[in-house]
Every structure is written in structure tokens, then in C-alpha cells.
Amino acid sequence: MLLLERFAKLLAWCRPGVLIVTHRNADVDAVAAAFTLNYVLRSYGEGVSDICVPEGVDLASKKILSALGFSVPKSGKCVGKRIVLIDVSTLAQVEDVEFSECSVVDHHVVNSVVEVCGLAVYDPKAGATSALIAEALMNLGFTVPRAYATLLLAGIMFDTRFLRIASSRLLRVVSWLLDVGGDLEEVSRLLTHQEIPYSERIAKLKSLSRMGIYVVGEDNILTMTCVGAYEASSLRVALDAGSDIAIAVAPREDSARVVIRVSSRLLQEFKTPVAAELARYLGENLGGSGGGHEAAAGVVIPLISIRSLEDAVFQFFRLRGYKVRALDRGRWMEECT
Numbered sequence: 492m493l494l495l496e497r498f499a500k501l502l503a504w505c506r507p508g509v510l511i512v513t514h515r516n517a518d519v520d521a522v523a524a525a526f527t528l529n530y531v532l533r534s535y536g537e538g539v540s541d542i543c544v545p546e547g548v549d550l551a552s553k554k555i556l557s558a559l560g561f562s563v564p565k566s567g568k569c570v571g572k573r574i575v576l577i578d579v580s581t582l583a584q585v586e587d588v589e590f591s592e593c594s595v596v597d598h599h600v601v602n603s604v605v606e607v608c609g610l611a612v613y614d615p616k617a618g619a620t621s622a623l624i625a626e627a628l629m630n631l632g633f634t635v636p637r638a639y640a641t642l643l644l645a646g647i648m649f650d651t652r653f654l655r656i657a658s659s660r661l662l663r664v665v666s667w668l669l670d671v672g673g674d675l676e677e678v679s680r681l682l683t684h685q686e687i688p689y690s691e692r693i694a695k696l697k698s699l700s701r702m703g704i705y706v707v708g709e710d711n712i713l714t715m716t717c718v719g720a721y722e723a724s725s726l727r728v729a730l731d732a733g734s735d736i737a738i739a740v741a742p743r744e745d746s747a748r749v750v751i752r753v754s755s756r757l758l759q760e761f762k763t764p765v766a767a768e769l770a771r772y773l774g775e776n777l778g779g780s781g782g783g784h785e786a787a788a789g790v791v792i793p794l795i796s797i798r799s800l801e802d803a804v805f806q807f808f809r810l811r812g813y814k815v816r817a818l819d820r821g822r823w824m825e826e827c828t
């Protein structure tokens with residue numbers, strides 16, 4: 492059955508009244524699809540429909556809804572005779588929901604709800620549930636107000652990480668959403684500027700301000716820094732800024748956590764699980780224990796060993812035939828000891 496026919500069937504099925512239910516902590520895709528379906532049912536059908544979001548919507552959705560002038564739906568227990576599950580792949584994602592009949596609109600590759608519900612608008616190749624809804628509306632010759640077009644674009648961009656996963660079919664849907672007034676610039680602004688907590692921003696900036704910069708071999712950049720919290724975010728910043736090996740030291744009461752990240756570039760050059768090997772080496776030589784994966788690893792060492800950490804890291808690479816030199820030692824050591 493064509494998407495168009497299935498969607499038309501869904502609209503008819505919803506006519507006696509329906510509750511539109513998203514997965515818990517609804518993301519932008521789920522919210523956009525639910526809001527638009529609700530709009531379509533209310534403006535083109537004569538039935539009653541409403542939206543229910545178990546445990547509310549996530550932060551990004553909240554931000555986008557209020558920016559586009561929509562009110563954030565109430566969360567709570569969802570009870571309805573007929574419900575449409577939106578962007579839901581398993582019933583565990585909705586938990587506390589009461590209903591006697593269900594239908595589903597979804598795009599997840601694995602979906603166990605499709606067999607449970609009688610009616611399914613389901614396509615694992617759609618890219619996003621928002622794309623499925625938009626494609627059906629486009630094919631039926633419906634239109635949506637600009638705010639809904641922008642919301643649907645946001646859902647698509649969110650799930651496809653700005654079209655990193657895209658097909659010509661999806662691009663046609665995006666093109667239609669732009670034609671009916673969707674604002675891609677606003678979507679990009681709303682989705683990329685995420686609220687990062689003050690404490691995390693400070694931790695990241697501090698980690699940069701005290702960072703030591705070293706060179707391994709010809710042009711592999713190693714950075715070391717000291718942080719009180721948010722080791723993972725600080726390491727991400729270090730990698731984004733160009734580190735091939737990023738090390739963050741986080742001193743605790745009686746020991747220090749050393750977290751290591753390695754770029755894919757360096758992994759290709761070394762052809763060994765560098766992060767895990769370095770963590771193990773540091774553990775063995777500094778009186779701690781460590782391990783992990785090829786690109787991410789960690790080791791816990793005694794506080795006293797922080798002073799020997801730089802030497803031990805140098806030694807690890809020298810044993811593998813690489814020269815190591817300091818470009819700028821920074822002041823991470825002073826901060827950490």
C-alpha cells in the first residue's frame with residue numbers, strides 16, 4: 492500500500508477522536524510529527540484530537556516549540572480509546588499508556604509496535620517521522636502554516652543530523668517544506684545553539700587556559716590539561732581544536748582520574764589501540780590501573796603520581812620510536828598538584 496493510502500486511512504481512523512502519543516522525553520522529530528498530525532486532524536477532519544507526551548518533551552524540543560510560538564504540551568499519563576503512537580518503536584518507550592486500539596507512525600529500523608497496532612504508517616527508509624508526515628501531506632496536496640513547516644524541518648534536521656543521512660526522496664520533502672514557508676536558517680540557529688550549563692562552559696574554558704601542548708613524531712599534537720569536572724566535554728573541545736591525543740587529569744580526594752581520547756587520524760597512523768595501551772602503560776608505571784578502547788580510555792593513579800605523568804606519557808611514545816617535545820607546557824601541572 493502506498494504511503495498516501497496508508498496516511499489517508501490513518502486520517503479516517505482518527506476521525507472518531509484520537510490521542511496522539513509520543514515516546515517518553517519526546518525529541519524534536521516526535522514533537523514535530525505529533526503537532527503537525529494534530530493540526531491536520533483539527534483543520535481537515537471534524538474529529539477531536541489531542542497530544543500527550545509521557546514524561547514531557549526534551550530540552551531542544553522545549554526551546555524550538557516556544558521559539559516558534561507553540562505551547563509545550565502537558566505531560567502525564569496518556570489515556571485514550573484510540574491512540575496514534577508517534578516516533579515510537581517499542582511500547583517500552585511509552586510505558587504508562589492506556590488504550591484499546593492503536594496505530595503508529597514511525598521510521599525506526601527496528602519496530603515492534605507495527606505488529607501490535609492494526610494500522611501503521613511505517614517506513615524505515617524515511618529518515619524521520621516528520622519526513623513521513625510531511626511527505627504524506629505533500630502527496631495529498633495539503634499545506635501547512637509556516638510555523639509547522641519550520642517545525643517539521645527541525646524534526647528532519649534533528650534526526651538526520653542536518654541531512655548527513657539523506658536521499659533524493661527526503662530532499663524533495665525538504666524542498667516542499669521550504670516552498671510552503673519553512674525557515675531552515677531558524678532551524679539551524681535553534682538546533683545548533685544548545686544551552687550549555689554555566690559550570691560546564693567554565694570547566695571547558697579553564698581546561699583550555701591551562702592546557703599543555705606537545706608534539707609526538709612529526710606532527711601529532713598531544714595536549715594535556717587539568718580539570719575539576721566535565722572531563723569528557725573538555726576532551727571533546729581539545730579534539731575539536733586539533734589534538735590527536737587529548738589527556739585530561741581530574742584530581743579527586745586521594746587519587747586522580749586520567750582520561751584519554753585519541754583522534755581517528757592518529758589511530759590510522761598508529762594502527763594499534765593507542766588510548767587503551769597508553770592507559771594500561773600509565774597504570775603499570777604510575778601505580779594505578781587503567782584500560783579502555785582504542786580511542787577512549789582512562790586510568791586512576793595516586794595523586795602523587797601526577798608529577799610523573801608527563802614523563803610517563805613521553806616515555807610511552809619514545810618506546811614506540813617517536814620523538815616527543817613540548818611546545819608550551821601550559822600550567823596544567825601547577826593546577827593539578
Ligand SMILES: [Mn+2]
Pocket residue numbers: 520521578598619620650
Ligand atoms: Mn525519529
